[in-house]
Amino acid sequence: MYNIRCVLLLWLFVNPLLLVAQSAKTPVAASPLQSGPMVGYSDMREVMLWAQTNRPARVQISYHEAGKATPAYLTNEVQTNQKAAFTAHLLANQVEPGKKYEYDLLIEGRKVSLPYPTQFQTQNLWQWRTDPPAxxxxxxxxxxxxxxxxxxxxxxxxxxxxxxxxxxxxxxxxxxxxxxxxxxxxxxxxxxxxxxxxxxxxxxxxxxxxxxxxxxxxxxxxxxxxxxxxxxxxxxxxxxxxxxxxxxxxxxxxxxxxxxxxxxxxxxxxxxxxxxxxxxxxxxxxxxxxxxxxxxxxxxxxxxxxxxxxxxxxxxxxxxxxxxxxxxxxxxxxxxxxxxxxxxxxxxxxxxxxxxxxxxxxxxxxxxxxxxxxxxxxxxxxxxxxxxxxxxxxxxxxxxxxxxxxxxxxxxxxxxxxxxxxxxxxxxxxxxxxxxxxxxxxxxxxxxxx
Missing domain, CATH: 3.60.21.70 (Alkaline phosphatase D (PhoD))
Incomplete structure (x- = not known):
């Protein structure tokens, strides 16, 4: 029994070190994002967004009105492919006129962390109401x-x-x-x-x-x-x-x-x-x-x-x-x-x-x-x-x-x-x-x- 306990304790001590050593040898997977996201055209009822991956991947965008975390909406999901240069056009069509939105890029369902603002806006419904905005x-x-x-x-x-x-x-x-x-x-x-x-x-x-x-x-x-x-x-x-x-x-x-x-x-x-x-x-x-x-x-x-x-x-x-x-x-x-x-x-x-x-x-x-x-x-x-x-x-x-x-x-x-x-x-x-x-x-x- 004493010998078994010694072996078990030794295994518990050594095994994490082996895992650390193994992880140090394993390269971190490169980001699947090639370029973008990019904000395309804007209108009152829809905005087009764009992204490019470097391999086949499921791409989608989550967006919400600026300053309000909820409700959040999702664009269509696109499976990128080589024939289309792994590009994705993503339609945000649950928007209202004259609003600003913040968005997150999702690849394979996971948020891509970016070091700069990601935002878009819809155009204003000013006709018959006010002067056009600057x-x-x-x-x-x-x-x-x-x-x-x-x-x-x-x-x-x-x-x-x-x-x-x-x-x-x-x-x-x-x-x-x-x-x-x-x-x-x-x-x-x-x-x-x-x-x-x-x-x-x-x-x-x-x-x-x-x-x-x-x-x-x-x-x-x-x-x-x-x-x-x-x-x-x-x-x-x-x-x-x-x-x-x-x-x-x-x-x-x-x-x-x-x-x-x-x-x-x-x-x-x-x-x-x-x-x-x-x-x-x-x-x-x-x-x-x-x-x-x-x-x-x-x-x-x-x-x-x-x-x-x-x-x-x-x-x-x-x-x-x-x-x-x-x-x-x-x-x-x-x-x-x-x-x-x-x-x-x-x-x-x-x-x-x-x-x-x-x-x-x-x-x-x-x-x-x-x-x-x-x-x-x-x-x-x-x-x-x-x-x-x-x-x-x-x-x-x-x-x-x-x-x-x-x-x-x-x-x-x-x-x-x-x-x-x-x-x-x-x-x-x-x-x-x-x-x-x-x-x-x-x-x-x-x-x-x-």
Whole structure:
């Protein structure tokens, strides 16, 4: 009996040590979260959220009104899979207008602990009740994330990722990504595997995650997230990149089966998200009626939608510069016949409140095109976020349309604010560099665009 007791006591003492030693050799399982969560579109009755895992997993989101732990609601549950790049679109449809919500990401039924706020909001039901609420939103384009082995040799093309931390600190209601939101490379252009890998690589940038998790996100594309540099309607894999775009973004609608054209509202403003690649003729084609940029089908929808819209400001969002008259690079001026057709149609239909928001050029600048007998057309170019900056050409800043003092040749982003009573809405534009220093500010009243 004595010997048995000694053996038992020895086992009880040694066994925990063995367990500790064994656990020290066992690696901790990597987190199943690849990127996100991201807040997508917002409306009064529903909000779309998004997340990506790195392996098959059950994903869901629990949410509740801010400051109230109960009642809590659940989105649909999604089983992520490799075909869809392990992405999940999660619909929060038990919400009320004009509320703020906090949420938790659940993977395999377990809460994922995140070191930053996760929140979203629904839009306000202000019509026939009050003046529209004030709001502010962020704008940026050209996000290059370096990857050793696939980048071009030499100085890294991307950098300054802390700009997303600076941007998130502004706490915008939403963010508009105006194209080149990822940069596909030679290793990506010819395969679905490559395209999905590139989208995943960019979306996984750690500095980007807090912004994605707390500001609503809307996007269009330009050449680099669509295909190769300067790509047009001839790109052979555009159906694959469109699928990737829809997997990785959470826009509210797509007007056509092909392309990323869409629209959304925020209070009294409407945003028209245009696709400048899917229908685009080659740049080198001779200008004329057959040289499409947006193409007849997209242009007709745009003009119909602008005519119908009662928005105070009608923001047309697209990748390349529209107002800049310099016939260089991929500016709309290179497609002069279609450009004049669009401008004439806006004038003839007496459509008020139109402004353009663009990207692409790796510098920020404001152009203002004066038009006889009607209001001027503004084009706000905001670029780049993390790609290498490129200065405007001398001939561009000599154009009559250039608004003096608005050229920024550093990495930067824009914060646009809309405020004031419905009959006197004010748009304020501020441009900040990657460290958060304000570079310039301008006001435009809706009454000036009548």
């Amino acid at each position: 709001f502010h939103f962020a704008v940026g384009s050209c996000t290059y994330v370096n990857e050793e082995g696939t980048d071009r040799p030499g100085k890294p093309y991307g950098g300054g990722y802390e700009i997303f931390t600076t941007l998130a600190a502004q706490k915008p209601d939403f963010m508009i990504w105006t194209g080149d939101n990822t940069y596909t490379r030679e290793v990506d252009w010819n395969s679905r595997t490559g395209v999905l890998k590139r989208y995943t690589h960019t979306r996984s940038l750690p500095e980007m995650q807090p912004l994605l998790a707390s500001a609503h996100n809307y996007a269009i594309w330009d050449d680099h997230d669509y295909g190769p540099d300067d790509s047009d309607r001839s790109y052979w894999l555009k159906s694959v990149t469109l699928d990737a775009f829809k997997l990785f973004w959470a826009n509210p609608n797509y007007i056509f089966p092909e392309g990323c054209t869409g629209t959304f509202f925020w209070n009294d403003c409407q945003f028209f998200l245009l696709d400048d690649r899917t229908f685009r003729a080659p740049d080198k084609m001779a200008d004329g009626p057959g040289k499409a940029y947006f193409g007849d089908k997209q242009l007709q929808w745009l003009l119909d939608a602008l005519t119908f819209s009662k928005a105070s400001f009608k923001f047309i969002v697209t990748g390349g510069q529209i107002v800049n008259p310099a016939k260089i690079f991929e500016n709309y001026a290179v497609y002069g016949t279609e450009r004049e057709k669009l401008f004439k149609a806006i004038t003839d239909a007496k459509i008020p409140g139109v402004l353009f928001i663009t990207g692409d050029r790796h510098h920020s600048i404001l152009h203002k095109l004066d038009r006889s007998g009607t209001y001027p057309l503004y084009d706000l170019t905001i670029s780049p976020l993390t790609s290498s900056p490129a200065p405007a050409l001398a001939e561009e800043v000599k154009q009559a349309s250039y608004v003096d003092g608005t050229l920024v040749n550093d990495r930067n982003f824009g914060i646009l604010s809309v405020s004031g009573p419905l009959k006197d809405r004010l748009l304020n534009i501020k441009v900040y560099d990657q460290k958060g220093a304000e570079r310039w500010s301008r006001d435009i009243r809706a009454s000036e665009l009548q």
